[in-house]
Amino acid sequence: MxxxxxxxxxxxxxxxxxxxxxxxxxxxxxxxxxxxxxxxxxxxxxxxxxxxxxxxxxxxGEAAERLGRAGARACHRAALSRALRGLGEELGVAVYFSVYREGEVEVVAMADGPDVPAVEEWADFRRTAHAHAIGQCLLAQLGERDREDHLSRHPVQAITPYSVRDAADLRRRLAGRCPAQPVYERQEYVLGTVCGAFPVTAGPAAATLAVSVPCSKAERLRPAMDSLRSRVNYIISPLSFSISI
CATH class of the missing domain: 1.10.10.10 (Winged helix-like DNA-binding domain superfamily/Winged helix DNA-binding domain)
Structure with a gap:
């Protein structure tokens, strides 16, 4: 030392x-x-x-206070990961918590189920928000100006045969959706996987909880989503959660 x-x-x-x-x-x-x-x-x-x-x-001073805030954020993330892990094991799904922060999609925490691995980020989540349930749910919560800014920086392009084809296709899809509704997608981000996401309130930024399962276990998706939505306060509130994580 x-x-x-x-x-x-x-x-x-x-x-x-x-x-x-x-x-x-x-x-x-x-x-x-x-x-x-x-x-x-x-x-x-x-x-x-x-x-x-x-x-x-x-x-x-400010530098020491920043260290303290960083430590608090790490504790929040660890507690959130533990909560998601327990739910993933119980429901047999992979679970994700994500936010839209500073113009980008950020996966804050994720957890696997016992026989359901989390989706591998083979294409940058930030650049492919149009192609996965997490990103579509977050984009649906944004105002038109922020959404158009995102699309101008991350152009829409199909990454699987099931993805939205272009920005006009995505706009049509989002225009007909209530921001509070869950989002479901099938093999739009990665082949062989289905995903769902729903918005949560966790501070001023857009946020979402999401679930993914292999297509072979697709019957688990909607029950898992319903269970998560009914217990969202259990997941968020006990952690004294702040969007700053």
Whole structure:
């Protein structure tokens, strides 16, 4: 271990335990460091944004707060993955949670069922939103301007014989759909697989829960979708879920 890193981390821990801030002498005592060493490290941590100094006291800075938020996001993702894994095993399907963030489709978490592997991302999910239930469900929740912006950046093209053929075909499909309705597609993204997705409320961004199964197990799809829709609060609310994950 690098001693200076250990000492800097002890100072950060000491500062984190003092919400109102603390002077250098108090932080040095809490970290068990000589005052000159503490001063040197405090200056470095302040320069790098991990601490900030106001009126002679040190508090956690923006860089340290970003680390904290990243840790919280990782915990949220892990908890969500565990919840999806349990549901996938129970229902015998693959389950996905996805959001539309900063103009792109993002699969936040997924879980396999015991005999149903998740769909392999053989074509970039972000560029093929028109061809899978996840993307179609997210696009259906967008306003016209945001949807057209997406299509201008990711042109529609068929990737299987069952995919929508062009942007006009996709627009017709989305125009006749209520944003709250589930979306189903059969072999549009990958041959041999059927998928379904429905919108969920998880913050200001568009979000969706989705299910996929092999065509040979297609009878599982709609019951699994119905079960997920009836338990969406169980999946989301207990996690203190935030779209920031």
């Amino acid at each position: 690098i001693t200076s890193v250990q000492r800097a981390l002890r100072l950060l821990e000491a500062a984190g335990s003092q919400p109102a801030g603390a002077p250098a002498k108090r932080l040095a005592r809490a970290a068990g460091l000589p005052l000159p060493t503490a001063y040197h490290l405090l200056r470095t941590l302040t320069h790098e944004g991990y601490l900030r100094r106001d009126s002679g006291v040190f508090r956690l």
